[in-house]
Amino acid sequence: MTSFRKTAAQNVPDGFDLGSHPKVAIIVETTIPPVSRANLRMYWLAREIIAQKKALVNMIAPSRDLGSRASYFTEWIWMNQYPGFGKSLYGALRLPVRIWHFLASIISIVVLEAWYRRSGARGFCAVHAWNPLAGMAAVVAGWLIRRPVFLDFTDFYSDIARTDMPLLAKPLVWMENLVLGRARNVFVVSDVMREHLIVNKGLPPEKVVVVPDGTDAQTFRPGLDGAAVRRKLGIADETPLIIFHGDIKHDDGVDVLLNVLAEVVKTRPDTRLLILGGGGPYFDGVIKPMIESLGLAQHIVSPGWIPHNEVPAYVNACDVGAMTLRATLNHDNYLSFKLFEYWACGLPVVVTRLKAIGRIVKDGENGLVCPSEDVAAYAAAFLRLIEDRELARRMGAAGRELVEREYDWRAIMKKEVALYTPEVLDLSSR
Secondary structure: OHHHHHHHHHHOOOOOOOOOOOEEEEEOOOOOOOOOHHHHHHHHHHHHHHHOOOOEEEEEEEOOOHHHOOOEEEOOEEEEEEOOOHHHOOOOOHHHHHHHHHHHHHHHHHHHHHHHHHHOOOOEEEEEEEOHHHHHHHHHHHHHHOOOEEEEOOOOHHHHHHHHOHHHHHHHHHHHHHHHHHOOEEEEOOHHHHHHHHHHOOOOHHHEEEOOOOEOOOOOOOOOOHHHHHHHHOOOOOOOEEEEEEOOOHHHOHHHHHHHHHHHHHHOOOOEEEEEEOOHHHHHHHHHHHHHHOOOHHHEEEEEOOOHHHHHHHHHOOOEEEEOOOOOHHHHHOOOHHHHHHHHOOOOEEEEOOHHHHOOOOEOOOEEEEOOOOHHHHHHHHHHHHHOHHHHHHHHHHHHHHHHHHOEHHHHHHHHHOOOOHHHHOOOOO
8 A cells, every 4th residue: 555655645636635535446347548438427427526525536447458457547536457358348258358357346346445444544435336247246346345336327238138148138137136226326317217217126216316428518519620530531521421429239220320321322322421430240240241232332431449539520520410229128218428429519410219318309409300210211311401401500509508508427427426425435444
């Protein structure tokens, strides 16, 4: 602990003390600065805990590979890396990788707590995690060190696994139920999800708190140099450009979007689709062959994954944001980062008619809403926004205004941090 104190002393913000302040352990799946949806939410949680000077934050995460392991400070988040395989998180060996990360997260928290206690410093007051597997690690670690667990439950992973990893669907239902039952508080992203957990999972209403997803409205904003991105990608300024941003799985409906694009280019052959992200077995095994079979290669621009800080300029380069999601249990309950990032950059959106998203996307006001997998309806919606630039501008502006008012992380996370009451903070021990 002595070496930690020496290393950290230069970074301690005003009003903090390493020994006397409680700690919060936050389990994440990749390193900070954030590069994934999970980390973004947890990153903003950590920032708000620190901004309110309630506690110091230990983020527990795998290293990208064994050679890159390091512990470091960023914005006074102490990133505690264990030897891991973060770059293989979505690869063919993801199951054994995740199992090791699960075990290593637990070990890391127990070791850190023992370290704090031995040095006479206050230890952890709580363990916080996102998604079922990290949540399960938090439950085990919390039980071992006798601390409460907070869970951000933003997706039904058991429902996602139904098509991605069907053999894991039932075990994930069991894991979700266990973690939901053991957590002190469960933070969900929509009223629809809260209602589902209360009615179908039997959770007490006071246990389930709605804290929506959002975005950083200062980073994702209109007016960035989208023209430079178009030049880099070889796309003319006047070319209609639709964007899909994020991971690609069956339920995300990118195959539906390709069929929609095939219809759109019959009317507007100059239209292009920017696929920002993708990768993985589904993208390589299903989406790429489908692009060829539909003859869409010249209409698709796919630079793959790019650094997160470059994403806003790419979104600014586009005209319409696409969310042709399939209507599933998970999609009916969740909110999408894509939606808020598109809106924050002033883009109009075309989305699927879903329960939770449908409560904030108002058809004809801040987006166009279509039935799930209705290719003709989606195509008509995209063409409407491509042809009517004033309508597209008004819808994008309405989305931007809504993000500024209700879905910026800086305001959103205050509600979650409010659950770190003096009673919880006092659970940390010397």
